[in-house]
Amino acid sequence: MKMTAALLFEQGLPHPFTVSKPLRIEQVELHGPGPGEVLIEVAAAGLCHSDLSTIEGVRPRKLPTVVGHEGAGIVREVGAGVHELKAGDHVVTSFVSSCGSCRYCSDARPNLCTVSTASRAAGTLQSGARRLFCDNGSDLHHYSGLSVYAQYAVVAESSVVAIDKRVPLHVASLFGCAVMTGVGAVVNTAQVAPGRSSAVVGLGGVGLNSLLALVASGAYPIVAADVLPAKLELAKSLGATHTVLANGKNAVSEVRDLTRGGVDFAFEMAGSLPAMDFAYAITARGGTTVSAGLPRPDAAIAYPHAAMVTDERTIKGSYMGSCIARRDIPRFLDLYMAGKLPVDKLHAGDLTFDALNEGFDKLADGSVVRQTLRPN
Structure with missing residues (x-):
């Protein structure tokens, strides 16, 4: 045809x-x-x-x-x-x-x-x-x-x-894509439990879906970070408890101060090395940094190896939200129809x-x- x-x-x-x-x-x-x-x-x-x-x-x-x-x-x-x-x-x-x-x-x-x-x-x-x-x-x-x-x-x-x-x-x-990747990163890859402190870095379609999933999962506090002020206002309206301008001079210390040393889970959703660096920097000892952003294929991150060991830090990739599409798409749609997503x-x-x-x-x-x- x-x-x-x-x-x-x-x-x-x-x-x-x-x-x-x-x-x-x-x-x-x-x-x-x-x-x-x-x-x-x-x-x-x-x-x-x-x-x-x-x-x-x-x-x-x-x-x-x-x-x-x-x-x-x-x-x-x-x-x-x-x-x-x-x-x-x-x-x-x-x-x-x-x-x-x-x-x-x-x-x-x-x-x-x-x-x-x-x-x-x-x-x-x-x-x-x-x-x-x-x-x-x-x-x-x-x-x-x-x-x-x-x-x-x-x-x-x-x-x-x-x-x-x-x-x-x-x-x-x-x-x-946006829902599977963003929601799946929270509920499948990270398996965030109620009351766990979390942050989303990069508030595009995927990042905001991660935010919605954190709200539905009962995470607290929920920090939203982006370089665009308008995105922070949108994040507040969707349930973020705190917002931070990611390129602000004291952005990392601001997040670490309000979360008593960093978040349990940080989600990098921008696909950029500065965003990944920021997400890693705001993750607490014993915490997990999850990345679903896709930068250039040759992009590489550096991390302090010894501190990763002594702090028991975890870095995880999340592709397609670790989803099984036939299981998770109907499940996420049910949450949408119920008004929870x-x-x-x-x-x-x-x-x-x-x-x-x-x-x-x-x-x-x-x-x-x-x-x-x-x-x-």
Whole structure:
């Protein structure tokens, strides 16, 4: 079928994107689903910092590609061998399509699936196949096995999770990345217990979801840190008990003073080395620093090795919130429907294709949290 999609042909074009136009809106060809695949009509797709990093060239990808990895939609067709989904189902996408049989899937850690990692690097679906093509017939790469900045997408069955049809799809789309990553870091990776002091460093979509999860988990106090004052005000409205301007002269001592020596858990969600340094510096003895931010692949941190030992400090990575998508997306959606995880407050509005480059300019300058592309 012919459809409209947002294509990225070159990474690293300069800001503003409204001038350089890294995302080109074109007609492309999409072939139908093969074995183990489904065709979804994309209802909404979130503008995420991971997509921004790809556009900026921070994280290299196979090009040209149809961008977008955080989405929700409706199943329109299923391929041979698909038994758990049917036409009409509402689904949320998952940017890791677990194979179910590798070392990590067998150990109940499908977010680390090695088959998914290989296919994502190659720009294909999990099977190694491609269903996307330029209008002239040349190959297009799949982005994280999803490519949801398009009217339709063909994805592996394991790349989507069926959800309750009562959930608005523009809200549901946020659960495909921002909610899984941010909430999962708190409840799965760190397993924060009630009353444990915590801090979130970097208040984008993922960081604010971590904040919401800390509130729901009963953490106290909850410190929110960012370099943008407006983000601190938003964090207060969402339940942060204290806020700190992260680039302030005495920011580290301020956090350590109000938490009697540092927080039990610090969550770095900005994907920058200064943010990671700050998060580590505000973590207490015996505490844990969790990072879900994705900097450049060659970025490296330094830490005082002896102090890590004598203080019994822990540094943990959190990828996709250590989630099992089929277990956690419905669970997190239940919390949203019960009013305990108000992620809809992070939604900053809907966009059409012609406003997509402008939307990424707004994301880059920090003036919005989560916008969603509505491609149909």
